[in-house]
Amino acid sequence: MSLNIHYQENFKDRHIAPNEADTKAMLETVGVNSIDELIEQTIPATIRLKQGLNLPEAKSEVDYLSSLKQTASLNKVFKSFIGQGYYDNITPGVILRNVFENPGWYTQYTPYQAEIAQGRLQALLNFQTMVIDLTGMEIANASLLDEGTAAAEAMFMQYSLRKKEQGNKYFVSEAIFAQTIDILKTRANPFGIELVIGNHETFEPNAEFFGAIVQYPAGNGEVYDYSHFANVLHEQSVKLTVIADLLSLTLLTPPGEWGADVVVGTTQRFGIPMGFGGPHAAFFATKDEYKRSIPGRIIGVTIDSNDNYALRMALQTREQHIRRDKATSNICTAQALLAIMAGFYAAYHGPKGLKLIAERTHGLTISLAESLKAIGYKVNNQAYFDTIEVELGDLKGAIHKDCLDNNINLNYKGDKATISLDETTNFEDVSLLVRIFSKVKAIATDSVVVVDNVSTTIPAALQRTSEYLTHPVFNSHHSEHEMLRYIKSLETKDLSLCHSMIALGSCTMKLNATTEMIPVTWPEFGKIHPFAPSDQVLGYYTVFDELDKWLSEITGFAAMSLQPNAGAQGEYAGLMVIRAYHQDRGDHHRNIALIPASAHGTNPASAAMAGMKIVVVKSTEKGEIDVEDLKAKAKEHAENLSCLMVTYPSTHGVFEESIIEICKVIHENGGQVYMDGANMNAQVGLTSPANIGADVCHLNLHKTFCIPHGGGGPGMGPIGVAAHLVPYLPGHAVVNIDKGKSIPAVSSAPWGSASILLISHAYIAMMGADGLTNATKYAILNANYMKARLEQHYPVLYAGANGRCAHEMILDCRGFKNFGIEVVDIAKRLMDYGFHAPTVSFPVAGTLMVEPTESEPKHELDRFCDALIAIRSEISQVENGQLDKVDNPLKNAPHTAAVVTGNEWNHDYSRQTAAFPLPYVAAYKFWPSVGRVNDSHGDRSLICACPPLESYMEEEATA
Structure with a gap:
């Protein structure tokens, strides 16, 4: 008997489920002799690729993890004091293992079928309650993509709600984070919103302004008292958005108590790894009167068919799949998994635990500030929480070098630096910083005493006095055993891919292989700040470079932008790139988007956000694009045609024979072809967006390329573009990724939710060209x-x-x-x-x-x-x-x-x-945990926070 000593397991045989016998039986049922015969009958010959994909040879699971470990070692995990919206923290082990690494949580779909989603709905309701309590607002949604885009959503909501007599100006505090200002510029431009960036202390509002936005604490660390500013704005009917740090609100007076109309921010520091930028769950809280304008999903309380307590996604008539171009946003994917983790983090620590973390962080920051002042440094802050701004002057170079020698990153701005502390900072870290700052002044480090007897710098008027997180859910699960059982009790109420197939058309719920998921939690990837110096992140750059090349090969395009952190975000980014291309050529008038009647609701919603006018193209009785109607409308609007948005294969699940002709018609009339990549799972290796004639396409990595859906996010929506559009791909205000004529950023981090790009990288590397095909x-x-x-x-x-x-x-x-x-x-x-x-x-x-x-x-x-x-x-x-x-x-x-x-x-x-x-x-058997939910009841009496069950039932009895 000869032995095969060269045998190696093949990942594609693990991913593609049907075996040889299954395949034979299915082909007989379908009525073809081979898969290739079926493909010939399905995909038009005119668009099939003439040769296979040029990708590296497929790796086994063991070899991939081994090679990625070597790549990961190129990342240098320094102690980060950069801050600016991203902070190191500790993910409790019980949450890491039982949620983040658990397919029972990360393979769930968005909870549109509420009866088999009560667990994650409850976890998201916890998240909303946490946000409402900490911000002091009346209503919150179930997460948004990141802090910057949440701020942009707030601006747009206020713009949509402005009075007729109000102008189009929006005040932006110069003290908010640079990446957020960048995104505000992106979103403001198509609507002609004029951003006025300045100092809130000297700004005087008038009727030309509809809104304003500030940061609390500010980007320089200062905790300003904005109450007078809020009053002045409201006298002019100007609405105020506050970007708030959630951990600080355990100590600071919440914005809802001093006049905020909207409060946004990120929950990243609630147990979510930095991950070089994401994924992280943003939050959006506002007043109850704006509940029908709030972007994203809202979880609400209702009853089921047996009059029992039940949860559901509320007020869905606001959403893009119903309102299309008139929707409150184009959001289709949020950050549910990360919101769930943040909510569990708050439940695990409880109000006392969160306050202790905040007090320690705040106290260590004061200790650092007072110690630096004692050795002669100027600290510019009067009141602060976790961040101080220090004058470095001529010592900047020496401090920078010594910090790097000690594996420390600060945030340098000119001859100053901001230093942000976090949950992971300890007294030894503060001592090391003080020694470094002492050394460059030639002060003997053994004579330096670190101040350890400190009092808060927060003025009494800004110290929080109101209670928060009083609900039992935040006061009952503080031991690991209790937390474990609570997490599992919710998990068992939810159907996921662990139980059975989820055959969702357009959503592609496929295997999220364990090997693809493992690297996401490696510290070499998880503990990296998105603004870390480039020479510290060569491992990430290697992954980005390879993924860019592979996805470009798969799509046939010249280059990718990995920045958009959701599919709808990718749509928007692609349309903004097309818009920039036309404007650069002097075609400022090209603003018509042709969109088939069958398109997903995000298409018209994204086009509206990009400032385009939507013209609907008819469908034939077969469900295909009516080519004659398309030709007529393309010709009618030729002078102003910007683009066609087309999904391929079609939303009806068909490879339309006329696609090349359709693209040609658009190009002949001066437009660009945007292809929605929702159905790329039917293209990879057999045809491609470039091959059918598209100019730009977004890819739903959470569909075709195996990033899990996470109960409604995270997702990723990178875009690929033809060569003539490459110069316009998104840039970034903090990290230089400019392509020459880049549009401003569409996401807070330069590479979006960078850490989960590893999943798609793993999938492609282990499948190889033949496996993908x-x-x-x-x-x-x-x-x-x-x-x-x-x-x-x-x-x-x-x-x-x-x-x-x-x-x-x-x-x-x-x-x-x-x-x-x-x-x-x-x-x-x-x-x-x-x-x-x-x-x-x-x-x-x-x-x-x-x-x-x-x-x-x-x-x-x-x-x-x-x-x-x-x-x-x-x-x-x-x-x-x-x-x-x-x-x-x-x-x-x-x-x-x-x-x-x-x-x-x-x-x-x-x-x-x-x-x-x-x-x-x-x-x-999987038992639904509630009977059929009552949708209309939930919308009539919206409750979007955790009500005490007894009081809710009493309310029902008296209703």
Whole structure:
């Protein structure tokens, strides 16, 4: 017997689930002899790539982690005192292991199906409560992308709410962080908002201003008393946004108590690693009167069908998928996983623990300041929390060198430096800094005494007196055992990819392999400040460079920007690049965006944010772009045409034959083609955005390239561009990444949520060219296999020229309304079978959009198909009168364990039918934790913080 001593495990065989026998059986069902034959019938020959991808040979999982460890060692983990919105901290082990590293939390989908998402909804409600309490505001959302974009969202909300007589000026304090000012410039430009940057102490508002924004504490560390400033603004009907540090608010008077209209910021220092810039959960808090204008998601309290406490995403009529270009924002991905971690961090430490962390940080900062003053340095601050500004003068060079020699980074600005302390700072760190500052003055370090008897510098008027985090959730889980059980109690209420496939069309819920996730928590990547000197982050630069090259090869483009930290952010960045390109050529008038009627709601919302006017292009009866209508509108608007926004394959799950002609029409009329990369999982290795004629495309790394969805974020949305658009890719105010004519930043950090780029880097490196191409082929095979099984029971709305779908399909459920069954009933009934519903009513109302991905084996596809077929049988029983039109398993779904095991059962169908409708369900049973939620009730009486359960029930009894 000969032995294969060169055998090496192949990652692609772990990622692509169907085996050889499965593949053969599925091909027979589909009716083709090979996968390649299926691909030929699915993807038009005119756009297929003529050669394979030019990527490095695939690595095994062991080899990849070994090589990445070497790359990681190129990063130098210095002690960071840079601050400026990013602070080192300690992620409690119980949260690190049981949330951040736990697929039960990071593989969940956005909680649109509330009945199987009560755990993360509760965790997000905790987050909202934490933000409301600490800021002193009335309502908060469930997170935004980062601090800078949250500030921009606040500016835009105030702009949208301005009075008719108000002008377009917005005051920006010069003391807010530079990256935030950069993003404000980006967002202000398309709307003609004039930013007036200056000193709040000398600024005099008038009717030309609609809003103002300040930082608390300020970028230089000073804690200003803004109460008079707020009063002066309000006398002129000018609204005030405050960017607040959440940890400081345990000691400082909250902005809601001295006049803020909006409070934004980041929760990064609540246990979230710096990660070279992200991901981190921002927050947005405001007054109740603005609840219908607040951007992002809001978690609200309601009741279920059994009148029990339940949670849901509230006020969804504000969102982009409904309001499109009139939405309050284009936000589709937030930072749910990081918000959940921050909320757990607050629950674990509680109000006393947070205050102790804040007091220690504040006290050590005072100790440093007083010690430096004692040896002759000028500290410019009077009142401060964790940051001081020190005059260095001619000593800057020597201090800088000695700090580097001791693995320390400060934030240098001219002949000054700001020094920011954090949760990880200890007395020895302060002592080391004082010795360094003493040494350059030739003061004997053994004679220097570090001041350790300190009192707060915060004026009495700005010291917090109000209580916060009084709810039991923040006062009950302070031992690790209690915290562990609390986290697990919420996790068990949520369905994730740990339980079953999540066949969401357009959302591509695929395997997030463990090996891809491991490096994210390595300190060489997690403990790096985004503004660390470039020679300290060569490991990150190596990853960025490789990922840029690989994604450029996959898309066919010249270069990528890795900065956009969400898909919708990528859309916006791409459109702003197109806008800059036109304006640089003198075509300032080009502002028309053609958008197909079937487009995802983020497309028109992003175009509106970029200052464009939307012209809708009709769809044909087949669901394809109406080429004649496109030609007519492109010609009509030729003089002002900016771009076409197109999703490919189409939102209807079809490779449209006319795509090259469509792109040519746009180019002939002076426009650019923006391709939405939501469906790249059907393109990789077989065709590409550049190959079809696109000029720019964003990639949803949390879809095609395996970053987990995290219960509603994080995501990443880098953009690729053709050569003529490269000079306009986003720059940054702090780190020089300018391409020559770069637009200002679209995200707070230069490379967005840099740490999770490692996940996509790992996926591509371990899959290689053949693996990536095969993944696309199997995504198409799995979809067409399901189509073949399901189309006998549900009409499939659209198909290509040869009757094939791409990687997803739309099941038409509209006909069932004739006998009282809605598509939502099918979605809820799927929960009883142990599944999350596919995408409901998008892009066509009354339909289900199904996408299986390449990661699911045949037996899981069959389980899902069996469930839908069984549900179709139940619908037939309603249709023929065997089941009552009102009292049937679909209308009453989902069935909870409490209902099924209750003493009373007043239905004509059995408990067995309700809870175990197919034999396999018993072995895989996932129980929804609440009955069907009451959406309208929750919107009528919005509660978006943790109410004491007793008082909530009392309120219901008297309502």
